[in-house]
Amino acid sequence: MSLSAQETEIRNPPVSRPPLDPHLKALENEAIHIFREVAAEFENPVMLYSIGKDSSVLLHLARKAFFPGRVPFPLLHVDTTWKFKEMIEFRDQIAEKYDLDLVVHTNKRGVEENITPFTHGSAFYTDVMKTEALKQALDAGGYDAAFGGARRDEEASRAKERIYSFRTPDHKWDPRNQRPELWNIYNGMIKKGESVRAFPLSNWTEVDIWRYIQAEDIPLVPLYYAAERPYVERDGMMILAEDPRLELKPGEEIQHGMIRFRTLGCFPLTGAIRSTASNLEEVIAELEIATVSERQGRAIDRDQSGSMEKKKREGYF
Amino acid sequence: MSATATATTTPVAASANVIPFAESAARVSRDTRPLRLITCGSVDDGKSTLIGRLLWDTKAVKEDQAATLARDSGAQNDLGLPDFALLLDGLQAEREQGITIDVAYRYFSTDRRSFIVADTPGHEQYTRNMVTGASTADLAILLADARVGLLEQTRRHATIAALMGIRQFVLAVNKIDLIGYDKAVFEKIAAEFREFGLALGVRQITAIPMSALKGENVVLSGTEAMPWYEGPTLIEALELATSRSTQAGGFRLPVQRVVRPGESFRGYQGTVSGGAIKPGDSVAVLPSGTVANVKQIVTFDLVRNAAVAGDAITLVLDRQVDVARGDIIVSIDGQPMTGTSFDAQLVSLQPGGIEPGKRYWLKSGARRQRVTIEPTSQLDLSTGQWKPHASLLSMNAIGKVHLSFEEPAVFDAYEQNRATGAFILIDPDTLNTVAGGMVTAKRADIGGIHRGKEGEQRVVLSLPADLAEQLMASELFASRRDEADIRRLTAAEAAEFFSNAGSDI
Numbered sequence A: 001m002s003l004s005a006q007e008t009e010i011r012n013p014p015v016s017r018p019p020l021d022p023h024l025k026a027l028e029n030e031a032i033h034i035f036r037e038v039a040a041e042f043e044n045p046v047m048l049y050s051i052g053k054d055s056s057v058l059l060h061l062a063r064k065a066f067f068p069g070r071v072p073f074p075l076l077h078v079d080t081t082w083k084f085k086e087m088i089e090f091r092d093q094i095a096e097k098y099d100l101d102l103v104v105h106t107n108k109r110g111v112e113e114n115i116t117p118f119t120h121g122s123a124f125y126t127d128v129m130k131t132e133a134l135k136q137a138l139d140a141g142g143y144d145a146a147f148g149g150a151r152r153d154e155e156a157s158r159a160k161e162r163i164y165s166f167r168t169p170d171h172k173w174d175p176r177n178q179r180p181e182l183w184n185i186y187n188g189m190i191k192k193g194e195s196v197r198a199f200p201l202s203n204w205t206e207v208d209i210w211r212y213i214q215a216e217d218i219p220l221v222p223l224y225y226a227a228e229r230p231y232v233e234r235d236g237m238m239i240l241a242e243d244p245r246l247e248l249k250p251g252e253e254i255q256h257g258m259i260r261f262r263t264l265g266c267f268p269l270t271g272a273i274r275s276t277a278s279n280l281e282e283v284i285a286e287l288e289i290a291t292v293s294e295r296q297g298r299a300i301d302r303d304q305s306g307s308m309e310k311k312k313r314e315g316y317f
Numbered sequence B: 001m002s003a004t005a006t007a008t009t010t011p012v013a014a015s016a017n018v019i020p021f022a023e024s025a026a027r028v029s030r031d032t033r034p035l036r037l038i039t040c041g042s043v044d045d046g047k048s049t050l051i052g053r054l055l056w057d058t059k060a061v062k063e064d065q066a067a068t069l070a071r072d073s074g075a076q077n078d079l080g081l082p083d084f085a086l087l088l089d090g091l092q093a094e095r096e097q098g099i100t101i102d103v104a105y106r107y108f109s110t111d112r113r114s115f116i117v118a119d120t121p122g123h124e125q126y127t128r129n130m131v132t133g134a135s136t137a138d139l140a141i142l143l144a145d146a147r148v149g150l151l152e153q154t155r156r157h158a159t160i161a162a163l164m165g166i167r168q169f170v171l172a173v174n175k176i177d178l179i180g181y182d183k184a185v186f187e188k189i190a191a192e193f194r195e196f197g198l199a200l201g202v203r204q205i206t207a208i209p210m211s212a213l214k215g216e217n218v219v220l221s222g223t224e225a226m227p228w229y230e231g232p233t234l235i236e237a238l239e240l241a242t243s244r245s246t247q248a249g250g251f252r253l254p255v256q257r258v259v260r261p262g263e264s265f266r267g268y269q270g271t272v273s274g275g276a277i278k279p280g281d282s283v284a285v286l287p288s289g290t291v292a293n294v295k296q297i298v299t300f301d302l303v304r305n306a307a308v309a310g311d312a313i314t315l316v317l318d319r320q321v322d323v324a325r326g327d328i329i330v331s332i333d334g335q336p337m338t339g340t341s342f343d344a345q346l347v348s349l350q351p352g353g354i355e356p357g358k359r360y361w362l363k364s365g366a367r368r369q370r371v372t373i374e375p376t377s378q379l380d381l382s383t384g385q386w387k388p389h390a391s392l393l394s395m396n397a398i399g400k401v402h403l404s405f406e407e408p409a410v411f412d413a414y415e416q417n418r419a420t421g422a423f424i425l426i427d428p429d430t431l432n433t434v435a436g437g438m439v440t441a442k443r444a445d446i447g448g449i450h451r452g453k454e455g456e457q458r459v460v461l462s463l464p465a466d467l468a469e470q471l472m473a474s475e476l477f478a479s480r481r482d483e484a485d486i487r488r489l490t491a492a493e494a495a496e497f498f499s500n501a502g503s504d505i
Helices: A005-009 A022-041 A053-066 A085-097 A108-112 A117-141 A156-160 A206-216 A280-288 A307-314 B003-008 B013-017 B047-057 B063-073 B084-088 B092-097 B124-135 B152-163 B183-199 B234-240 B465-473 B475-479 B491-504
Strands: A045-048 A075-078 A102-105 A145-147 A164-167 A195-198 A227-234 A237-240 A255-260 B035-040 B104-109 B114-119 B139-145 B168-174 B204-209 B252-254 B257-262 B265-271 B282-286 B290-298 B312-317 B328-331 B337-348 B359-364 B367-380 B385-388 B398-411 B422-426 B433-442
Touching (some): A022 A195, A022 A206, A022 B257, A045 A053, B035 B047, B047 B114, B114 B124, B152 B183, B252 B265
Parallel strands (some): B035 B114, B035 B139
Antiparallel strands (some): A227 A237, B282 B290, B290 B312, B359 B367, B422 B433
16 A cells, blocks of 8 residues: 555654663553543643653653644743753753743742742742742643653652642642542543643653663753763752852852763752763663662752652642 | 751661662663562561562662661661661651551562562552552562461452452462471461462462561572572562463554544544554444544554554544544454443442442543443452442442443453453542442343353253242342343243253253
């Protein structure tokens, strides 16, 4: 059977990749199933896009799920104004390249009140510029479902989160009263004002994410790869020193070294690791012998024991 | 506590036990799908210790997590290991109460395979959580304390796991060290369990003597302590287990969405939940029954020449047919059951229970429709017997029910196909998920005759009405009432029936 001109259009880019191994294929299939189900059952979904590696995988899966159609919902980026510069550049390039609807939201009140990670501490800052900002953006868009890239292996409280994670009209999560979730049958029925956070990557681990990025050749923010970069050591973290808003404290000095980031967030709260892994293969090799979990670089998890659960109850993603 | 301490200082006692990861650097390709398993047992059986041990010995616990663990638990056990339960019990409420109250998922892997563990609580009132965890599991690990043997709870868990379609069991006879590695005790427990499992229809049963605390026969060998045991360690048994088969049988594609990026393209998106398909194959669209041929199988990566169960695809048919979300595209041969009346088993998941005669939403695959439930019997988990029960099925009850639909529904028997035989019930008022269910058979329309299972032997009796009524009143009969067909006839009609039936009788 010969293909007509229009049919050939849906043929793939000529690059042929080796087929995914069954493990990654199963994870991919599950994620695509979730994407399609949410898109079909909810009136106004949105995808939370944080620009990091998990978001990059999430976006790639969304494009696969709806191919040959367009991604049928916007991407929402909550911009705290303290993201790495390279992240913002990357975000805008990707949105243009893939013809995506990108919504960027910043908590204006927080900006006006000059709430920064340096002046107010990570807990309060995160609450205002991330949690509160996210709620504002979700309310403003009237979204009834929001995709996130959270994985259950990231943190203990996430291990119990459902794939469809139900939220009250004020975005609260009640971990003790979650809807049972059986087989791959998701209950997408909600009342007006309620919403669902949907997590297609629930069953992925950090290694899976990296191996999938490699197998699918997914572009990433270059900060994930080691390079000679300026940094300052503060509170046991190496903070990237390229933003003029970073003021040196007494005794601190800018150092230079081969560093990279395992997660990306707000630069003052995200610690680098020393590494020479300057490409994907080397990052994976490094990861496979790593003995420290990726959230170790995140200041917000360490504020108190059970801190992530608390933040999640309050509406943090 | 300041942010610095945990990040930079690792010389907590626990981290001394973190074995360097280096030797496993070659975890590059895995040629199997992840094995999904559920662990059943109570805190007393050492379940948290077992899972903690699995994560620890497969190096799934990272150094900083171990440090947090050591910080939170303070004291360690005799072997210098941290309290594994703290690693697992993620929610504050649980830590405070010291119990596990929900399903948590854990991930670990070996060079050969990756695993997803649904960790569920052992307390009786949390049957619903176990059902949730079991719904996706390929294998169940049942824990028993070697000192006490099988408990009623162990049997309950095994019964529920079997009911949910799990056909591979591992019996972990734990704390074997505390009975001096007594082979005879292990073998007695194993034999008892094997007999019980076989009665449940489970043929794959592996019993393993182990000490989760000491790590014997979990990931590492226990040969030194138990030279008499020649079977696999737990991790070996898990590596060899089979993932739920991709369901031989007919092709099934529950349609999730219809995609129309342009005038000329109309594709049906969904996950193949049974069988296989290739271009040119004839298919039917259910419930309408419209027939078409497959023109293309489209994915992001390439136009494919085949798709099998598990694949998320976009299907293009060779003609304009009416297909909407919720329809199922199936192979012409070996179609599922279509009808308005089905038999099912279900587990009641919420405090309000399942009310007879109430209209619920039923969701199966991508289809959601109205259904009315009529309970007929309930499973007594302490005896394994079904008892007549036509009233409310309260939370955690497992019942046999009749499903009555207003529009035609499409199912396979759960035993044949988990994906197209399973459903959830949604309460129309609270919109909460109130039951999980498994279709067993289509009910003949009113006045019809029970078809039974293929190859099933049946007996037709002709009895005086009073004797029949006494038999039907018995508990045994009542518990299987929905498998029987009853017709009241005159003696002359009965005699004619038997003479017509001919010489086979």
